[in-house]
Amino acid sequence: MGLFYHIGRYFLLLKKVFAKPEKHSVYYKETLKEIQKLGINSMGIVAIISLFMGAVITIQTAYNTENPLLPTYLIGLGARDSILLEFSSTIVALILAGKIGSNIASEIGTMRVTEQIDALEIMGVNSASFLILPKIVASVVFAPFLTLLSMFIGIAGGWLAGTAAGVVTTENYVYGIQYAFNPFYITYSVIKIVVFAFLITTISAYHGYNSFGGSLEVGRSSTKAVVHSSIFILLFNLILTQLLLS
Amino acid sequence: MIEVKNISKSFDQVSVLKNVSILFEQGKTNLIIGQSGSGKTVLLKSIVGLHDVDEGKIFFDDTVFNELNFKDKKEMRKQIGMLFQGGALFDSSTVEENVIYPLEMFTNLSPSDKRERANECLKRVNIINVNNLYPSEISGGMQKRVAIARAIALNPRYLFCDEPNSGLDPRTAIVIDNLIKEITEEYNMTTIVNTHDMNSVMEIGDKVVFIYKGEKWWEGTKDDIFDTENEELNSFIFASKLSQKIRDLKNS
Secondary structure: OHHHHHHHHHHHHHHHHOOOOOOHHHHHHHHHHHHHHHHHHHHHHHHHHHHHHHHHHHHHHHHHOOOOOOOOHHHHHHHHHHHHHHHHHHHHHHHHHHHHHHHHHHHHHHHHHOOHHHHHHHHOOOHHHHHHHHHHHHHHHHHHHHHHHHHHHHHHHHHHHHHHOOOOOHHHHHHHHHOOOOOHHHHHHHHHHHHHHHHHHHHHHHHHHOOOOOHHHHHHHHHHHHHHHHHHHHHHHHHHHHHHHO | OEEEEEEEEEEOOEEEEEEEEEEEOOOOEEEEEOOOOOOHHHHHHHHOOOOOOOEEEEEEOOEEHHHOOHHHHHHHHOOEEEEOOOOOOOOOOOHHHHHHHHHHHHOOOOHHHHHHHHHHHHHHOOOOOOOOOOHHHOOHHHHHHHHHHHHHOOOOOEEEEEOOOOOOOHHHHHHHHHHHHHHHHHHOOEEEEEEOOHHHHHHHOOEEEEEEOOEEEEEEOOOOHHHOOOHHHHHHHOOOHHHHHHHHHHHO
16 A cells, blocks of 8 residues: 555656746756766766776676686677676666665755755745756766766776786687677667666655655655665666567 | 635644634734644645645635645745745855845846845845855854845745744844844735744734634734733743743732
8 A cells, every 4th residue: 555655656746847847947057967966976986886897797707607618708798798788777777876866865855854845835936846857857868878988997897807817818808899799788778777767866856855854754765765766776677678688 | 915714724633723714914024923833833834835724715915825726826926935944045055046046936137137136135134245155154043034035035925934033042033033024014015923932022023823722812912912811822921930020020
């Protein structure tokens, strides 16, 4: 019963969010601010994690293909497919759920408990739309760039680690990442991250917007935002994989 | 003028407002007083439309505010200014940006005109040289004054203040009270102030309404509040040792 209650309220909130903006110029400025806050400020963490994950994936692939019958370019191929298909979309989304999900929920939750949202409503502003829509647009627009960045740095990290550890040569690694390349993998990954970005932003905003009480409640909302976003990312990962790759 | 007629409001079967009817006059500071939990904040939030009432009508001059559709209500809200208990300034915006915000949202003024109007409002509430500071960088009293400046930026016809003196020292509280009264008279607004501060009653109580257990228990002016025989109101007014001492001195 509780689940249906929350789903109902979530869609009612979305209805409010996608109402016609009061003033497009203000929303445009807010969207640019959110791109900076949610997107550009996440580039560092995505880059660091991608670099190390790419390196680890390459070394693990090398370890699992230690067989004279298997060509070493398979290390590059395996690393590429893991990064493109799963890591740069799903794992990056889970990282973003922790970083921007908690940020969104705590920001909106604090605004709720300190009556800043009431102040917006009193002025005649659609607070849900004003606060949430720019965040959705910013994250949905910018998340594909984060995924592409993650792909590039992950593959580069794999090459660095593979050659430094002596498990693969540059030639074989480059040959492996080009071998039987299917461009649809990138499209698939971008589609997934767009859906995940939408889920992270809206679920986190829902929890923040419905915070009541004090700082403790805001903290709880923030935790719920991360947990629920992560669960829905995994669920939609399964659904989208089935729909797009089967 | 704002008039509430027979309004009632419940939360989860708990009746918070019971058949309340009050007339708040234009150009005057109308005070709602009462103990914590008496229902005065619910009354104020119901009047401004943050809570939907279960029964009754709320008139803003000739308009029945609580029966307006979403679009008209939104339009009407542009004539409402509100000062919240904690100020409710936007943390991520500077003092000036906070005051400019309603102008940005609802006017087509040029950037320089918006800035000029914001500075005019800030000057009116005696806030100078802090335009570029954030709310967390100024004192509680200044935050309240900035919130008043933001509330009057669009020249509202109605001003609502929810416990404007909470968390302020007595001297700053008087400054805020007088500012509210001056602005009310200057802009000829209908102002409703929610408070449990008896100093505010004495300073600016053109009209005072006492809410007790969700009902209107008493109404009058600051001049006749001390002569009332109303038992609950007397126990509210003379709750502190200081006020009891003053009463005893007066009686002796």
